[in-house]
Each structure stands twice: as C-alpha cells, then as structure tokens.
Amino acid sequence: MKFLCTGAELPDNSSRGFDLDGRKLLAVRRAGQVYVYLNRCPHRGVPLEWRPNEFLDPSASLIQCATHGALFLIESGECVAGPCAGQSLAALESREDEQGIWVEQHR
Known part of the structure; x- marks a missing residue:
C-alpha cells in the first residue's frame, strides 16, 4: 500500500488528484468513506x-468528466x-487509518 494523504487533507464531499508513481489517481470522500479511482475517463482516456x-x-454528488460531461x-x-x-x-483498493x-500500488 502507498500513502496518499492524511485524512484531514480530504474532507467530506471533496476530491483530490494525485500522481502516484506516474499513475494519475483521484480520491473522493463521501459520507466519511474514501473512494479511489484512476483519473482516466473510460470514453477517451482523458483526465x-x-x-x-x-x-x-x-x-x-457525482464525479464529472470535464471533457464530455459524463457523470x-x-x-x-x-x-x-x-x-x-x-x-x-x-x-x-484503499484503506484509511490514523x-x-x-x-x-498495483492493479
């Protein structure tokens, strides 16, 4: 597992982008739960x-692609x-601790 950020750096109902070992990721916290995805739209492969x-x-309430508006x-x-x-x-896969x-790291 690789460290992304402290819990305080991702408040509820917010998102952040990361570059981790050359992979662009995004993390979103909603209702206290963290979700992490590759920062790549499945339509055109763009951030x-x-x-x-x-x-x-x-x-x-939704992740939105800036290029085509996909939700x-x-x-x-x-x-x-x-x-x-x-x-x-x-x-x-992600987890949060103190x-x-x-x-x-790998997918």
Missing part, C-alpha cells in the same frame, strides 16, 4: 478534472450519463 483537485459536479457514481465509479454510460472508472489514506 477528468475541471481544475486541479476539482472532479465533482456542482452538487458534489459517474462516487460509490462505484459507474457512468450514469454521457458518452460512456454503462462503463466505469477503474477503482483502486495516519491517513493508503492505496494499493
């Missing part, structure tokens, strides 16, 4: 964020609207 660390739609469920990464509907973001958030 998702609008601006650095901004991956969520205006309501902070993804935070809890599963499934695309529910847009050109890649039915596809999903690639989830990474030190912070950790993510599995």
Whole structure:
C-alpha cells in the first residue's frame, strides 16, 4: 500500500488528484468513506478534472468528466450519463487509518 494523504487533507464531499508513481489517481470522500479511482475517463482516456483537485459536479454528488460531461457514481465509479454510460472508472483498493489514506500500488 502507498500513502496518499492524511485524512484531514480530504474532507467530506471533496476530491483530490494525485500522481502516484506516474499513475494519475483521484480520491473522493463521501459520507466519511474514501473512494479511489484512476483519473482516466473510460470514453477517451482523458483526465477528468475541471481544475486541479476539482472532479465533482456542482452538487458534489457525482464525479464529472470535464471533457464530455459524463457523470459517474462516487460509490462505484459507474457512468450514469454521457458518452460512456454503462462503463466505469477503474477503482483502486484503499484503506484509511490514523495516519491517513493508503492505496494499493498495483492493479
């Protein structure tokens, strides 16, 4: 497992981007739970964020691709609207402890 950040660096209903060993990742915290995905839209393979660390739609309830507006469920990464509907973001196994958030290195 590789260290991503402290728990305080990812408040509830927020997102952050990371570059971990050359892989671009995004992490979202919702209702106290952390979800980590590869930062790659399944439609065109482009990064998702609008601006650095901004991956969520205006309501902070869905992950949104800045390129085509595709919407993804935070809890599963499934695309529910847009050109890649039915596809999903690639989830990474993660855990959180008193030190912070950790993510599995290999997929």
